[in-house]
Amino acid sequence: MSSALLVARRRALVGSRSLASSVRWASSDSKDKYKIVVVGAGSGGLTVANQIYNRFKAAGTPLNEGDIAIVDANEYHYYQPGWTLVGAGLKQKIETREPLKSLIPSHLAHIPEYVQSFAPKSSSITTASGRTISYESLVVATGLKTNWDNITGLPKALADPASGVSSIYSYETCDKVWRDIDALRSGKAIFTQPAGVIKCAGAPQKIMWMAWDRYQKTGRGDQISVDFYTGTPSMFSVKKYAEALNELRIQRGVGGFFSHNLVSVDAANHKATFKKGDGSTVDVDYTLLHVSPPMGPLDVIKNSPLADESGWVSVDKGTLRHTNPEFGNVWALGDCSSLPTSKTAAAITAQAPVLTENLFSVVTTGKDRGVTYDGYTSCPLLTGYGQLMLAEFKYGxxxxxxxxxxxxxxxxxxxxxxHLKKDLFPWAYWNHMIQGRWFGSHGFLRPKFPPTTNTPK
Known part of the structure; x- marks a missing residue:
């Protein structure tokens, strides 16, 4: 099936955007100053930019067209949670992306450049072309960096069609996951998870469970062993779900190797090397190896005045406002932020309304309203075809x-x-969330925040 037909089919399945809600392609903007600048047009950036615009409009103090600028040079916007579905053979990867400019409405300015540096003391950013852009308020939503090169031999292995090595963590490699899983007839399938912060910490085992179920349903379960090697000490960070997942692992005969961090891949010999918690290493043979690479903050954030000691944008975990009072007009959400919660698209649905309300209050009254984010996030844990464990949790x-x-x-x-994961969430994402009209567990209803005492920041 051609790419055009696949895209047409997806749009037909999720519903065409109505004329009233359709977006017009935004043109590049050449102004040097904006009321609000949003850096990054991923899940967080598009969602919050539209919510901010809608909030001002609903209050009767609408912003003019072009008062909000989105800065992002990417050609495409990706629905990254869909890459697990691609790896499981449930979707084609072309269904997980759209041209970025088609998703930015005309009332938002689009600056198709990358940011080179941040200068919060002068309320400005500099782009890769050397252009300086000033702002009254800044929202940082740049995402994070996937460190493929931190695992020796991994980039080369991913590029080799015969290596048996794949990953759901990129558009370029997610379809190789399904090809490798579907082609395996016998041997040893290993699925890895790194220690530290990654996007959707449940995803490394989602694809493992889907592979395991695929092998059972096709009569290959007795010929293929499945093992989970993780740099973490347990199956999941939340005790309730960790216990349920570990019980499932034991029932299904899946090996669990904890505090094992992948450090190198020898694709020629089909060997993976793991560093254990005691510092020693162990070599493991594999037939299929699914790798979840280590991740961290982008260099442009890590090297900026906005960063905390770990390299993330330092924001108050409740208000999402920068922790440095000198940078009180700076906000952040999503993967680039220091928020101590899992980095998922679901977290954005709870963070964006809080950031929007507090920013709106600061702009219109000069005071932070004090609305707080409780750390809500969700991880829809696929455990097989037709089954899913829905983990939802908050701070603590x-x-x-x-x-x-x-x-x-x-x-x-x-x-x-x-079916929430497979059908509802992708539909809601493309048709409502990134237009600022979907609020996760609140559905289409914007959360109502209780009256609070304004405290000058």
């Missing part, structure tokens, strides 16, 4: 479940939760 790694009272215990795999 405490469960915060939306559907348990209606649909049952969310730590138990369910077909209903599976």
């Amino acid at each position: 790694l405490e469960p915060k479940e939306s559907f348990a009272n209606y649909l049952g215990d969310q730590s138990k795999p369910s077909r209903i939760y599976y």
Whole structure:
């Protein structure tokens, strides 16, 4: 099937955008100063830029066209949660991307450049071309960096069609995952997860469970062993779900090797080297190797005045405003931020309304309203075809479940939760979330924030 037909089919499945909500392609803007500049046009940037515009409009103090600028040079916008579905053979990867300029409405200016440096003391940024752009308020939503090169031999292995090595963590490699999984007839399938911060910490085992189920359903389960090697000490960070997943692992005969961090890949000999918690290393033979690479902050953030000691944009974990009072007109959300919660698209749905409300309050009253984010995030954990464990939690790694009272215990795999991940969430994302009209567990209803006492910041 051609790429054009695949895109047409996806749009037909998720519903065409109505004339009222359709976006017109934005043109590049050449102004040097904006009321609000949003750096990054991923899930966080597009969502919050549209929510900010909509918030001012709803309050009767609308911003003019072009008052908000989005700075991002990427040609495409990607629905990254869809790459797991691609790796599992449920979607084609062309369904997970759209031209970025087609998603930016005409009332938002688009500056198709990358940021080279931040100068928060002068409320300005400099782009890669040397252009200086000033702002009254800045929202940073740049995402993070995937460090493929931190694993010796990995880039070369990913580029080799016969290596048996793949990853769902990029558009370029996610379809290789399905080819490798589907082609394997016998041997040893290893799935890895690095220590430290990564995008959607449940994704490394989602694809493992899908592969395991594929092998059972096609009669290959007895010929293929499946093992999980993770740099973390348990299956998941939240105790409730970690226990359920570990029980599932034992029931299914999946090997669990904890505090094992992948450090190198020898594709020619099909060997993976792991560094253990005690500092020693171990070589493991594989037939199929799925790699979740280490990740970290982007250099442009890490080397800027906005960064904390770890390289993330330092923001208050409740208000999402920068922790340095001198940079009180700077905000951040999503993967680039220092927020101590899992980095997922679901987290954006809870962060964006809080950031929007506080920024709106500062701009219109000079005071931070003090609305707070509780750390909500969600990880829809695929455990097989037709089944999913819906992990939802907040700061303190405490469960915060939306559907348990209606649909049952969310730590138990369910077909209903599976279709949320496979069908509802992609539809909501493309048609509503990145237009600023989807609020996660609140659906289409913007959260109502209780009255608070304004405290000058």
